[in-house]
Amino acid sequence: MKQHVDLNGKAILVTGSPGFIGANLVLRLLKEMTAGTVISLDNMNDYYDPKLKEYRLGLIEEAAKASPVKHVFIRGSIADKALVDKVFAEYQPAVAVNLAAQAGVRYSIDHPDVYIESNLIGFYNILEACRHHPVEHLVYASSSSVYGGNKKVPFSTDDKVDNPVSLYAATKKSNELLAHSYSKLYNIPSTGLRFFTVYGPAGRPDMFYFSATQKLAAGKTIQIFNYGNCKRDFTYVDDIVEGVLRVMQGAPEKATGEDGLPLPPYAVYNIGGGTPENLLDYISTLQEELVRAKVLPADYDFEGHRQLVGMQPGDVPVTYADSQGLEEDYGFRPTIGIREGLRKFAEWYKVYYKA
Numbered sequence: 001m002k003q004h005v006d007l008n009g010k011a012i013l014v015t016g017s018p019g020f021i022g023a024n025l026v027l028r029l030l031k032e033m034t035a036g037t038v039i040s041l042d043n044m045n046d047y048y049d050p051k052l053k054e055y056r057l058g059l060i061e062e063a064a065k066a067s068p069v070k071h072v073f074i075r076g077s078i079a080d081k082a083l084v085d086k087v088f089a090e091y092q093p094a095v096a097v098n099l100a101a102q103a104g105v106r107y108s109i110d111h112p113d114v115y116i117e118s119n120l121i122g123f124y125n126i127l128e129a130c131r132h133h134p135v136e137h138l139v140y141a142s143s144s145s146v147y148g149g150n151k152k153v154p155f156s157t158d159d160k161v162d163n164p165v166s167l168y169a170a171t172k173k174s175n176e177l178l179a180h181s182y183s184k185l186y187n188i189p190s191t192g193l194r195f196f197t198v199y200g201p202a203g204r205p206d207m208f209y210f211s212a213t214q215k216l217a218a219g220k221t222i223q224i225f226n227y228g229n230c231k232r233d234f235t236y237v238d239d240i241v242e243g244v245l246r247v248m249q250g251a252p253e254k255a256t257g258e259d260g261l262p263l264p265p266y267a268v269y270n271i272g273g274g275t276p277e278n279l280l281d282y283i284s285t286l287q288e289e290l291v292r293a294k295v296l297p298a299d300y301d302f303e304g305h306r307q308l309v310g311m312q313p314g315d316v317p318v319t320y321a322d323s324q325g326l327e328e329d330y331g332f333r334p335t336i337g338i339r340e341g342l343r344k345f346a347e348w349y350k351v352y353y354k355a
């Protein structure tokens with residue numbers, strides 16, 4: 001059972017906005033809510049081109065002008081405990097959505113410190129703030145990477161996920177464990193969401209579809225890992241936002257156990273497309289859509305600009321979400337296919353980089 005959380009008239013904190021998913025969520029909140037305040041908190045780091053974050057912030061500020069909802073942007077790090085506490089004390093958010101994190105599997109091989117700082121210390125600070133300034137619901141981003149090299153498909157939240165194959169995955173799994181302990185100890189309703197490869201317009205340039213597009217547009221060669229023998233459960237960003245929005249409004253119910261102590265109001269869900277795509281098919285669709293959107297000419301030599309290479313450390317050969325839990329509890333499963341999603345990305349790319 002879920003406890004309904006009405007967002008209207010309340011303060012909603014979204015960390016990691018204007019990051020990719022965060023910005024899309026805030027834009028949706030500004031559209032859907034009829035009153036209240038949405039707070040974006042982000043350190044605007046330069047892991048990828050910060051201009052893209054400024055661009056998304058611009059879209060948010062433009063949308064806020066037409067919205068009855070107030071938008072506040074705070075530039076700072078969730079690893080700064082005093083700042084996080086101050087934000088919670090001042091705004092008393094009813095719902096906190098923690099999307100701020102150092103993302104990326106490969107980057108964690110050479111830059112471990114920042115994962116510990118943002119994903120562990122930062123997340124701990126969010127939990128402490130929720131403890132001292134109670135929220136109706138804490139929603140946070142976990143990741144499909146917690147499944148590591150899980151052989152059983154589709155990946156279910158009932159599967160054992162104790163074998164992370166990257167530090168990034170280990171920090172995300174740790175978030176789920178930390179959240180469980182805080183839910184139990186302080187009765188904080190929390191829901192972790194394991195996102196599966198999220199893509200879309202103004203997405204992350206470190207992700208394959210985006211970096212491949214940039215390379216092809218510059219006449220460079222793209223590398224296709226594991227000789228293209230990968231399957232990914234790609235999820236279009238609007239589907240992720242719809243899922244997050246629904247989850248935000250339904251918190252795990254508080255209940256008391258036989259020992260008289262609170263049962264942890266805690267849950268974890270997958271959000272993934274549910275139809276894993278072969279990487280080579282995904283690339284073919286991307287190519288077709290880049291030609292259609294006139295990012296690349298119709299006679300582009302794709303074969304001459306691709307190199308098949310082996311598996312990279314930390315990578316996994318397949319991701320495949322079982323989203324049944326989300327469907328049962330929130331009546332939703334992602335539906336947007338790669339043709340539609342990559343078309344929107346290619347069309348956005350054409351306009352953004354022309355400008």
Ligand SMILES: NC(=O)c1ccc[n+]([C@@H]2O[C@H](COP(=O)([O-])OP(=O)(O)OC[C@H]3O[C@@H](n4cnc5c(N)ncnc54)[C@H](O)[C@@H]3O)[C@@H](O)[C@H]2O)c1
Pocket residue numbers: 015016017018019020021022041042043044045053076077078079098099100101102103104117118122141142143144194195196197198199204
């Ligand atoms: N995009 C995906 O495919 C995917 C898949 C699984 C999980 N996730 C998770 O979803 C969340 C959002 O991902 P995204 O794709 O939007 O990434 P993103 O990098 O675009 O967004 C994350 C934002 O967090 C900010 N940030 C990082 N460290 C911070 C800190 N210490 N304090 C404040 N802000 C900080 C960054 O500046 C960035 O804007 C992340 O937690 C990520 O790990 C994403």
